[in-house]
Amino acid sequence: MSNSKKKTKIGLLGAGVVGSGIVKALQNHPYVEIKKIGVKDLSKSRDLNGGGNNYSNLLTANLNEIVSDPEIEIVVEVLGGLKTAKDLVTSAIKNNKHIVTANKDLIATYGAELFDLARDKNVQIQFEASVCGGIPIINTLKQTLSANKFSKIVGILNGTTNYILTEMLNKNLSFDACLKEAQKLGYAEANSANDISGKDAAYKLAILASIAFHERIKIEEVYTEGIEKITPLDITLAEELGYRIKLIGLAKKEPDEKIDIRVHPAFIKKTNTLASVFGVNNGVLIEGDLVGELTLIGRGAGQMPTASSVVGDINLLVAQLSYSHEAHPQFVCQHTNYAKIMPIANTTNSYFLRVQTEDKPGVVGQIGTIFGKHEVSINALTQRSVNRDGSASITMLTHLVKEEKIQGALSEIKKTNAVKQVENVIRVLE
Ligand SMILES: NC(=O)c1ccc[n+]([C@@H]2O[C@H](COP(=O)([O-])OP(=O)(O)OC[C@H]3O[C@@H](n4cnc5c(N)ncnc54)[C@H](OP(=O)(O)O)[C@@H]3O)[C@@H](O)[C@H]2O)c1
Numbered sequence: 252m253s254n255s256k257k258k259t260k261i262g263l264l265g266a267g268v269v270g271s272g273i274v275k276a277l278q279n280h281p282y283v284e285i286k287k288i289g290v291k292d293l294s295k296s297r298d299l300n301g302g303g304n305n306y307s308n309l310l311t312a313n314l315n316e317i318v319s320d321p322e323i324e325i326v327v328e329v330l331g332g333l334k335t336a337k338d339l340v341t342s343a344i345k346n347n348k349h350i351v352t353a354n355k356d357l358i359a360t361y362g363a364e365l366f367d368l369a370r371d372k373n374v375q376i377q378f379e380a381s382v383c384g385g386i387p388i389i390n391t392l393k394q395t396l397s398a399n400k401f402s403k404i405v406g407i408l409n410g411t412t413n414y415i416l417t418e419m420l421n422k423n424l425s426f427d428a429c430l431k432e433a434q435k436l437g438y439a440e441a442n443s444a445n446d447i448s449g450k451d452a453a454y455k456l457a458i459l460a461s462i463a464f465h466e467r468i469k470i471e472e473v474y475t476e477g478i479e480k481i482t483p484l485d486i487t488l489a490e491e492l493g494y495r496i497k498l499i500g501l502a503k504k505e506p507d508e509k510i511d512i513r514v515h516p517a518f519i520k521k522t523n524t525l526a527s528v529f530g531v532n533n534g535v536l537i538e539g540d541l542v543g544e545l546t547l548i549g550r551g552a553g554q555m556p557t558a559s560s561v562v563g564d565i566n567l568l569v570a571q572l573s574y575s576h577e578a579h580p581q582f583v584c585q586h587t588n589y590a591k592i593m594p595i596a597n598t599t600n601s602y603f604l605r606v607q608t609e610d611k612p613g614v615v616g617q618i619g620t621i622f623g624k625h626e627v628s629i630n631a632l633t634q635r636s637v638n639r640d641g642s643a644s645i646t647m648l649t650h651l652v653k654e655e656k657i658q659g660a661l662s663e664i665k666k667t668n669a670v671k672q673v674e675n676v677i678r679v680l681e
Pocket of ligand 1: 264265266267268269270289290291292293295314328329330331332335353354355380381384551552553554557
């Protein structure tokens with residue numbers, strides 16, 4: 252491509268945190284020109300100056316004008332949300348525009364429909380920033396590592412929950428106290444329900460798994476558990492046992508070709524690279540047959556790391572458009588079949604269990620008998636303390652066992668008089 256080539260015109264939908272970062276990152280770009288910027292509220296004050304330009308005069312509140320502009324070749328969607336984003340992206344594709352989006356909710360929820368439409372119209376949808384912000388994970392899976400057959404992806408995919416768990420570890424504070432601090436510092440939104448519940452990580456994991464395994468994933472089939480029940484005591488006990496607690500997203504191809512896909516808190520060995528991903532950082536470990544194990548770590552959100560991924564996608568499209576407006580098949584989603592998902596009850600894990608019991612002889616034997624009946628084998632057991640109310644706190648680590656067996660054993664021990672409460676059950680990542 253030479254500098255004399257006319258610049259590719261893009262339309263930007265959204266000029267919030269990410270959108271204004273994209274405007275900054277695109278200043279003085281040799282091959283790209285922003286033609287219009289769509290927002291909701293034209294009266295809002297925003298910093299869109301830079302590189303000797305004032306981009307404010309490109310603002311419009313009529314976003315349909317952007318997706319139908321014949322001069323615009325690439326529409327960049329950084330609005331967030333579902334309905335408006337989906338309608339506008341759909342119109343843009345119908346008008347033969349290529350799409351770049353940072354919207355994971357959109358891709359995980361309507362990806363199948365949008366990719367089908369894009370394939371029919373021979374345009375591309377690039378979405379690097381939708382998963383792990385600044386970490387180049389999607390194009391790494393789709394292109395750089397495309398020679399591999401992937402067997403596993405494990406990731407710390409949500410910065411808010413990783414920040415909270417890191418603070419709980421470092422300051423021995425409660426989940427609620429760390430959430431409040433994260434909100435004060437702007438690392439968690441006022442409504443952080445999707446982060447805390449694991450839903451945000453599930454969206455991202457579904458996107459990664461569908462790329463890695465070439466099958467579509469229904470988001471509602473991804474087993475999802477959040478970090479609300481993790482206590483400082485769980486974190487301390489994990490440390491003592493040589494583990495850290497992280498909210499992980501795991502997707503694994505099983506021998507029967509089903510996909511074991513889930514998001515939940517997990518004990519991770521301290522020696523695992525992901526155990527050292529702290530604060531708002533994200534990390535993704537990939538296992539490919541040729542490359543082996545590979546881990547990418549970096550900023551999973553934030554204005555400029557996210558803009559870095561969006562502009563990388565724009566550059567990729569511009570480079571291809573210099574050869575042809577038509578999308579190369581390698582960059583178009585080709586798979587249309589849905590993955591068969593392994594139910595959580597059929598997965599195999601070892602477990603950390605924290606149980607409150609009566610402090611009486613025979614209690615441990617009683618638990619052991621019930622566990623034996625359900626084929627749950629205990630790897631380590633410690634009676635930690637006798638509480639003020641006379642109850643005892645017992646922690647256990649089990650050997651590998653099927654989830655339905657451990658659940659069966661737990662519901663049976665809950666019914667005994669000896670067990671007062673099953674306080675927490677956390678899967679251990681092998
Ligand atoms: N923030 C991050 O670190 C990050 C990281 C990775 C991915 N993402 C994704 O990037 C996307 C944008 O996030 P953000 O943090 O930049 O959001 P944001 O700060 O809330 O910005 C959203 C922008 O879209 C505009 N907008 C929203 N709804 C609109 C509507 N119905 N009509 C017209 N304009 C509308 C807003 O206009 P006004 O300015 O007039 O309100 C605003 O400019 C989301 O999908 C998010 O998940 C964000």
